Amino acid sequence: MELDSAGDIIALTPEPIDTPGIVRRLVRARVGAVATFEGVVRDNLHGRRTRHLDYEAYEPMALKMLRRVAAEMRANHPDLDRLALIHRLGRLQLSETSVLVVATSPHRATAFDACRFGIDRIKTLVPIWKHEHFEDGDVWVEGVRPTLDL
């Protein structure tokens, strides 16, 4: 995964997400705070036991929307330093990381706020779908409709 021209890492990946490695690459001298959010695969959906998940994306649009989320994070938080928005694709086992948001900044308030904003926007904007496989069947997880005031 490469840093883009803003020094950010924005990616979709079939490989496991290396959160400490990503954080190490983002942090530079001016940074005093790093907030990370990881979504991980839970062992149940409404009480039904999950075996594994398959994620798929409309990849070019998903990357475009991840870049839009990054731009919004920066617009809302001018002192935000580098950030990472990474979503895993393909088959994930229980407790694996499906999504990573990293926000770095000189001070903690911006890091926390931007990180929370980032994951919330990913969930309402990025075209990714989740097919959940149980011990006794499967379901396409019910999603959300993006707000279209874009």
Add this chain to the structure above:
Amino acid sequence: MKADRVLLNILVFGQCRALVGADVAPVMVVVPTTAASALDAVCDQYPQLAPLRSSLLVAVNEDYARAETPINAGDEVAVFPPIAGG
């Protein structure tokens, strides 16, 4: 612009892809058209999608479309269910 009947190769994702059984759902439409009309056409030509019609989303050139968003020949059009990343 002159109206033309064209084959629109609609990209389908998630449950729509599973129901169509392919990554692309070709539909005949008259262009220029709109996102709502393209969605009607795909649900008409792939009736297995029709029960989902009211929840489906359309993207045109990798941006979310509104009902009235125009579609012309050569545009990239995708149809998919509500999103569930994270």
